[in-house]
Amino acid sequence: MTAAGDDAAHRTGRRPSRRTVLKAAGATALAVSAASALAGPAYAGEDSEDSESSTRDFIVIGAGFAGVTAARELRARGKRVTILEARSRIGGRTWTDTFAGQQVEMGGTWVEPTQPHIAKELKRYSIGLEEEDPLDRMLLPTPKGPKAFTPAEGNAAMGPLFEKLFEGSKQYFERPFQPLYRADLLQKLDKLSLRDRLNELKLSPADEMLINGQTAIYSGGASSEGALTMLAQWWSMAGWNNEGWSDTQRYRMKPGTVGMLSAMINEAKPTIVFNAPVASVAESGNRVHVTTRAGKTYSAKGVVVAVPVNVWHTIKFTPGLPAAHTAAASQGIGVKNALKIWIHAREGQGRFYGQAAEGGSPIPMFIPYKKTSEGQLYVGFSVDPKLDPTNTAQVKDAVKKLGADLDIIGLRAQNWGADEFSRGGWAFRKPGQLTSLYPDVLNQATNRITFASGDIAEGWTGFIDGAIESGLRAAQLANGEM
Template identity: 25%
Template sequence: MAITKEENLDSNSAVCSSGRDFSISSPSVIVIGGGFAGLAAARALQDASFKVTLLESRDRIGGRVYTDYSFGFPVDMGASWLHGVCEENPLAPIIGRLGLPLYRTSGDNSVLYDHDLESYALFDMDGNQVPSELVTKVGEAFEEIIEETKKVRDEVSEDMSVDQAFSIVLKRRPELRQNGLSQKVLQWYLCRMEGWFAADADIISLKTWDQEELLEGGHGLMVQGYYPVLQDLAVGLDICLNHRVTKVSRRYNGVRVVVEDGRTFVADAAIITIPLGVLKANTIEFDPPLPEWKEAAISDLGVGNENKIALYFEEVFWPNVDFLGVVAPTSYSCSYFLNLHKATGHAVLVYMPAGRLANDIEKMSDEAAANFAILQLKRILPHASEPIQCLVSRWGSDSNSLGCYSYDIVGKAHDLYDRLRIPVDNLFFAGEATSMLYPGTVHGAFSTGIEAAKECREHLMEQYTHLELFQPVMAEEHSTKYAPLQISRL
């Protein structure tokens, strides 16, 4: 595609991949990043009659949301749940309108685990199944320990890790200590909690781990994957794939964005939606540099890692539960598999390592990583067959993500999410790491994209006095045609 190179910001025009110049009559915005936040922002601004160009470094849209069709059917290798299956969820109108089914894995809105207790089948490393009564009993003890850590939090002024608070609670309340198999089950619950944050308990902040807002309705798995939602948001947008941004220059009258091959785009404003891990890596030069408070927010927020190893089998040989788990003496040694067959009818198990374990597995080849997951499976189901196909994600080492999603580091303030969101002149910021209410979620990323579009629109009203003639953000066809969410629990 032809790209026009524009060096004069005084032109008040934007240049996009189609080679067309936008006239002064319409405000122009460059959106950097084609994940949910970027697509939401671009969709909202285009529906409000803005001239929008979206630059995406990958060869696909979606960012850390990726539906893979290699097995012949959709498998989400990134985000796969709707957290909060209710009409209040910002994504509910789109999912309902598209008629996309959800499989509810939990009616509980807890951040501790996104599956109901009765949907677990836990095993020790010798392949012996843990009695369901013990799983429930230890789960109740785990929740009581969590409640006790909140008392510890109220008593101390300085922050500490969740793991350190656990140790304090177990010293105070020795009756909550678990031994033998029960201790291994407790570690498995801790492992699942770590999976929620994509980080280990010894680096998760006690002060702020539960500060996000939880929507009602529990957790719902996207049965057909998230890609149909991405497609819907992307219709009609000017999206430039394989456009890796290397420099963003801002001036009083516009922004200039340079991509890897030297081509340049200019516009009135830009919305930055790239992942926190990429911001941390400083692979994009900002001219002038971002303010110190913005750089501190980027530095002080944590970014965790969680991966998926999808194993496709000829037939089902495992129990009809949502989750299979391996209990072990440490949370690092525990494992868990999502059973996609129960939700989708396909014979697929998805191994989901998080934190340090995810980072360690990324050091392996795809074949070795898949074999590692298969070994964990055969520990609990010795007669497990070999998979016919495997998929392996690498969110931590992928240069387009450099991590999975954000979490609160010990000793750092929860308002860092809001600081990361605050605009800098004509640069606006969106993404899950800018969401105070819903960090680490797809609907959090989506809602910040809508908010950034709104703030950008209001900012440009000072330059374009005719903006009151434009449509409201999110045109009618993208917001009001609502259908109830389709929820199943097989």
């Protein structure tokens, strides 16, 4: 069952049209300004919060989209919630910041107005979207080196290859928001990596190069690491075509991701304790005791654990977790060495999109952002642990491999793999995880301990939409409604 079981998209697997959703979301309205959002929510230091408070119903661990959604939904059910957050800010793997005078996102950024939960939240808080400006050109790999294509040529070359890669997905993901709906068709398929599927297709080297950069980066470095069914599910939710798939990198929230999160927090009014990394969660009788690394214990009737799956193994759970949760914790779902880098360069190269073939560059995906007074901002993605994102020469060389020579003014990066509170970036399931772990990780771990994370969403796993979906489901589970 999905968190939004009555949602048309969930029932039929069809997407509403973008025009309908943009209209509903009030795409030009902007009720939440970035400035007010950055001012932040109510804050309680560890010392001022009454750890034994008998009026507290739930503790939510983690103030990312999943945790904040769960807190808001529990509050809507009349529950008192305390959020314990390890960092000094909200947002987790989303982080609205400033670089080269522009508002930038250091983590999750783009939302698709047809993503069901994003659509509802945009409308609820009258948050507008900003569309990326069009590209000048696409630099794509060929056997003779990088070549410039017009965006129309580039997409016309890649689209049919993706269609081949995901052939059959209309059947095996008949309802892509309920990925196990055709579990009968998925048992064998889910064991395939994207590399297995590419090998089956026997594409020409030129054709393979055009798409294996994407299959590799999303998987975490090598196409052999990621499950075919993960990318195929994203493709299916995006409407089973390249236009929908490309649109997942088209819109940003005007007030930044922090704008939506802050609006949610203003509604949830939880107590938030920052700088409070949790070390253990112990269920005992009709209470759960949550102890921070600093040794302070908070208790409540129930706990929603809304930290990334890759972090689960750093928290001691009593009683131990069920088998599927233990397996997910040891295998991990977030891509290990994910790094996002902002590059500020002098004018000259314009708005180009760059993509390398698998193994072709330490920064295999490169996207233009805004102009600045001095030049142009770009954003790159890397999963190469050897890349030093502070080293201008290394970054320049990585971009040269895509076919562009940049005059770099400044760099700013966030290494999500090295960050102890994420231990990885976007979620991307490994072969077998959907069919072996999912039926169980979607459920409660114990009567009083529930998990929420964009890493274990039914729909947009690895996206903000998925984190919201998971937070909604966790609140229902924790409140005994499912």
